[in-house]
Amino acid sequence: MTKKWWHDKVAYQIYPKSFYDSNGDGIGDIPGIISKLDYLKDLGVDILWLSPCFRSPMADQGYDISDYYDIDPRFGTIQDMEELIEKAKKRNMYILMDLVVNHCSDEHEWFQKACQDPDGKYGNFFYLRDKKEGELPTNWRSYFGGPVWEDLPGTDKQYLHVFHKKQPDLNWENPEVREEVYKNINWWLDKGLGGFRIDAIINIKKALPFHDYEPDREDGLCSISKMLEEARGIGEFLGEMRDRTFKKYDAFSVGEVFNEKKEEIPDFIGENGYFSSMFDFNETICGASDKGWYDCKPVTPDEYKKACFETQRKVGDVGFVSNIIENHDEPRGVSRYLPEDGCCDAGKKMLAGLNFMLRGLPFIYQGQELGMENCPFTSIEEVDDISTLDEYQVALNAGFTPQDALKLVSRYSRDNARTPMQWSQEENAGFTTGKPWLKVNPNYSIINAASQENDPDSVRSFYKKLIALRKNPQYRETIVYGSLEPVWEDRHNLMSYWRKGDKTLLVIGNYQKDTQSVTLPSECKNVLLNNYGDIAWEGLTVSLYGYQLLILEL
Numbered sequence: 001m002t003k004k005w006w007h008d009k010v011a012y013q014i015y016p017k018s019f020y021d022s023n024g025d026g027i028g029d030i031p032g033i034i035s036k037l038d039y040l041k042d043l044g045v046d047i048l049w050l051s052p053c054f055r056s057p058m059a060d061q062g063y064d065i066s067d068y069y070d071i072d073p074r075f076g077t078i079q080d081m082e083e084l085i086e087k088a089k090k091r092n093m094y095i096l097m098d099l100v101v102n103h104c105s106d107e108h109e110w111f112q113k114a115c116q117d118p119d120g121k122y123g124n125f126f127y128l129r130d131k132k133e134g135e136l137p138t139n140w141r142s143y144f145g146g147p148v149w150e151d152l153p154g155t156d157k158q159y160l161h162v163f164h165k166k167q168p169d170l171n172w173e174n175p176e177v178r179e180e181v182y183k184n185i186n187w188w189l190d191k192g193l194g195g196f197r198i199d200a201i202i203n204i205k206k207a208l209p210f211h212d213y214e215p216d217r218e219d220g221l222c223s224i225s226k227m228l229e230e231a232r233g234i235g236e237f238l239g240e241m242r243d244r245t246f247k248k249y250d251a252f253s254v255g256e257v258f259n260e261k262k263e264e265i266p267d268f269i270g271e272n273g274y275f276s277s278m279f280d281f282n283e284t285i286c287g288a289s290d291k292g293w294y295d296c297k298p299v300t301p302d303e304y305k306k307a308c309f310e311t312q313r314k315v316g317d318v319g320f321v322s323n324i325i326e327n328h329d330e331p332r333g334v335s336r337y338l339p340e341d342g343c344c345d346a347g348k349k350m351l352a353g354l355n356f357m358l359r360g361l362p363f364i365y366q367g368q369e370l371g372m373e374n375c376p377f378t379s380i381e382e383v384d385d386i387s388t389l390d391e392y393q394v395a396l397n398a399g400f401t402p403q404d405a406l407k408l409v410s411r412y413s414r415d416n417a418r419t420p421m422q423w424s425q426e427e428n429a430g431f432t433t434g435k436p437w438l439k440v441n442p443n444y445s446i447i448n449a450a451s452q453e454n455d456p457d458s459v460r461s462f463y464k465k466l467i468a469l470r471k472n473p474q475y476r477e478t479i480v481y482g483s484l485e486p487v488w489e490d491r492h493n494l495m496s497y498w499r500k501g502d503k504t505l506l507v508i509g510n511y512q513k514d515t516q517s518v519t520l521p522s523e524c525k526n527v528l529l530n531n532y533g534d535i536a537w538e539g540l541t542v543s544l545y546g547y548q549l550l551i552l553e554l
């Protein structure tokens with residue numbers, strides 16, 4: 001395998017709106033990120049992915065872009081962005097931006113022009129169909145609820161949006177659209193960006209000609225995934241994009257790819273793959289239900305383990321997946337993947353270690369390094385996320401009371417991850433001197449960066465140790481390039497695996513509150529990491545404490 005500059009890096013996702021507010025308007029911004037670069041450097045991360053901060057009406061928090069060449073004034077200016085890139089570079093850090101090109105905003109100039117002249121050049125930038133009274137072009141349900149078709153203002157046509165109606169899908173079949181996309185990517189890469197995270201990319205190829213599928217809910221619509229399963233030929237678009245952009249710059253790219261098949265993995269992330277890496281979402285779909293969030297099942301430790309190993313086996317040494325515990329679209333991982341009694345410092349560190357030592361690139365989402373938890377939303381008024389609002393409605397329609405519907409959907413709300421970063425015990429968690437745009441999690445007085453800074457036993461200190469271990473020249477080769485082999489796989493509530501390279505490492509997590517023992521096949525040479533003060537050895541047998549994590553060299 002050809003070595004790449006990003007193989008041994010650790011990435012960190014910033015949700016700009018909620019990271020740090022520098023000017024007291026209650027909204028995080030780019031100068032705020034700049035002022036926290038030393039915090040990030042101290043943590044040890046190298047690659048910073050910023051969720052979108054382009055000009056946007058914010059219907060979907062910036063995932064609806066109205067100008068790909070400008071920074072939204074809420075977040076700062078182009079100059080701020082350039083300064084961020086430069087100051088990160090001085091610290092040997094790389095900036096990734098979010099490439100949102102499955103769709104733009106309905107306030108983008110292209111869409112405005114399409115409304116003015118649907119049969120002209122810009123009409124062909126979108127998927128337009130003639131409007132027929134009482135009939136939709138297809139029966140597909142958008143990700144955020146309701147049909148994917150909306151009237152094109154001022155015309156007798158309708159346009160396709162697989163996400164929100166303010167996010168019209170771009171027609172990738174049109175070479176002019178693709179040219180615009182490549183031009184923009186290169187414009188940013190010329191500014192010294194490290195690369196891009198690539199949003200919702202699996203949606204760019206549609207199954208043509210459009211047709212209906214079997215409805216799967218009482219609304220008579222079907223999940224958009226039905227159409228996507230049938231779509232072929234996305235590789236032509238992705239390969240072209242790689243060659244015209246990322247490849248020329250040796251840039252890093254990580255795709256938001258769902259439902260890939262095993263045989264497609266080499267195409268996506270192999271030696272000359274479309275992307276440098278792609279996220280592993282296998283854990284995030286555990287317990288999912290077609291009916292909606294209200295019907296999702298909690299994830300058990302055994303299911304979590306199974307999901308991780310499934311991906312590891314599927315990918316092998318073909319390439320590098322990007323491993324996450326959470327992101328801006330998911331609830332907090334510690335609230336989701338740990339049993340209730342495990343949502344404590346020991347459990348949080350265990351989950352961190354189990355995820356971090358998997359083969360692939362570790363991505364940390366802001367606040368994860370502090371053990372930030374889901375937010376108790378007490379009223380639907382406190383929720384901003386369009387996806388949660390839709391799922392709340394779905395739960396109400398299924399017959400739940402408003403109170404129960406809120407309780408059920410807030411377990412999965414994207415806003416759990418979007419509450420302001422908890423910097424300190426000061427008002428509003430030290431995030432802003434103004435009124436925060438979204439509720440601050442009331443537990444900030446206990447969970448915050450400042451109080452964990454000088455505590456060697458804090459979750460934050462544990463993350464620093466994990467990152468330092470990955471970078472330790474003695475172990476780096478094994479952790480980055482070594483193989484992964486599950487061990488004691490059938491043991492209930494135990495997740496354990498080998499990492500084998502020039503060293504032999506064993507990662508063991510006791511995924512329960514009760515102790516359990518394992519017997520090592522050979523003597524332990526070194527304890528590289530332990531989330532407890534001691535280890536209860538008896539010869540080669542170790543009795544693991546509740547949620548104990550060990551990283552051993554054998």
Ligand code: GLC
Pocket residue numbers: 060063064100163199200256328329
């Ligand atoms: C991706 C983003 C999500 C957004 C959607 C539409 O899934 O991560 O936040 O809502 O795409 O752009």
Ligand code: CA
Pocket residue numbers: 021022023024025026027028029074
């Ligand atoms: Ca601000």
